[in-house]
Amino acid sequence: MTLALLLIAFLLLGAAVAAMLSRNLIHSALLLVGAWAGIAAFYLWAGAEFVAFAQVLVYVGAVSMVVLFAVLLTRQGATAAPVEFDSVKRMIGGLITAGGVAGVLLGAILGTPMDVTAAPPPAAISVRQLGAQLMGPHAAALLIVGVILTVALLGAIVIAAVDKPEDPAP
Amino acid sequence: MSLLQLCLVLSSLLFCVGLAGALSRSNTILVLLGIELMLNAANLNFIAFWRYGPHPAAGTGVIFVLFAIAVAAAEAAVGLALVIAVHRHRKSVRLQDANTLKG
Numbered sequence: 001m002t003l004a005l006l007l008i009a010f011l012l013l014g015a016a017v018a019a020m021l022s023r024n025l026i027h028s029a030l031l032l033v034g035a036w037a038g039i040a041a042f043y044l045w046a047g048a049e050f051v052a053f054a055q056v057l058v059y060v061g062a063v064s065m066v067v068l069f070a071v072l073l074t075r076q077g078a079t080a081a082p083v084e085f086d087s088v089k090r091m092i093g094g095l096i097t098a099g100g101v102a103g104v105l106l107g108a109i110l111g112t113p114m115d116v117t118a119a120p121p122p123a124a125i126s127v128r129q130l131g132a133q134l135m136g137p138h139a140a141a142l143l144i145v146g147v148i149l150t151v152a153l154l155g156a157i158v159i160a161a162v163d164k165p166e167d168p169a170p
Numbered sequence: 171m172s173l174l175q176l177c178l179v180l181s182s183l184l185f186c187v188g189l190a191g192a193l194s195r196s197n198t199i200l201v202l203l204g205i206e207l208m209l210n211a212a213n214l215n216f217i218a219f220w221r222y223g224p225h226p227a228a229g230t231g232v233i234f235v236l237f238a239i240a241v242a243a244a245e246a247a248v249g250l251a252l253v254i255a256v257h258r259h260r261k262s263v264r265l266q267d268a269n270t271l272k273g
Contacts, residue, residue, distance in 0.1 A: 013184060028203070048221070054236060067250065069250070090193070097193055129229060133229055
């Protein structure tokens with residue numbers, strides 16, 4: 001159990017760090033797909049199968065395609081130009097900030113006595129229960145999410161669409 | 171160290187990797203991907219607390235993560251559309267080049 005979690009964590013963090021350090025945008029997009037798949041593996045490990053499959057469908061399937069489209073559409077020149085770390089000051093600032101946040105978070109987590117029993121009961125929530133909850137108490141939120149997705153995707157199309165040049169006068 | 175703490179450590183490390191990427195890279199797409207990583211780290215926390223919390227049968231954490239994934243997908247679509255729009259006007263995806271609100 002713990003060994004599986006450590007393995008997932010190692011692969012996940014390795015893929016994420018490599019993606020953030022990579023100088024090739026396509027490599028980092030593909031490494032991030034690996035990191036998202038690792039997150040899906042974590043959900044499977046934790047017993048949330050439906051969320052794991054949602055993660056695979058949404059991130060590994062859809063968001064990764066959108067990211068790759070964006071990378072290819074915004075590529076300058078014929079080859080995949082390497083992406084430089086062009087500001088050393090910015091990089092050092094980012095690393096110091098992230099390290100500080102990591103220190104604070106890890107200190108807080110490791111210093112807090114977590115009140116959990118050693119072996120929690122197997123918490124399997126079936127898809128039927130999940131669906132009943134989504135359509136019952138959370139039906140309003142489900143509808144709002146549908147509206148948000150529709151509006152956001154229409155807005156994305158409008159933002160990214162090419163402005164049509166005016167027709168020349170006949 | 172309990173398993174819950176291990177999960178929390180994993181998610182905070184993932185959050186910090188995303189934060190470092192979002193703050194230190196200057197490519198807009200990579201910044202957006204760093205933000206996505208941070209969002210995913212938050213989802214890991216929900217699942218961990220659902221699994222090891224006092225009421226795992228309620229399923230609240232799972233439902234919250236489902237909604238968070240839906241909103242994150244919308245956010246990624248709009249963000250990448252903005253990247254493409256900025257690239258069309260500026261011919262660049264560096265954040266430092268998109269420093270004015272005038273088109």
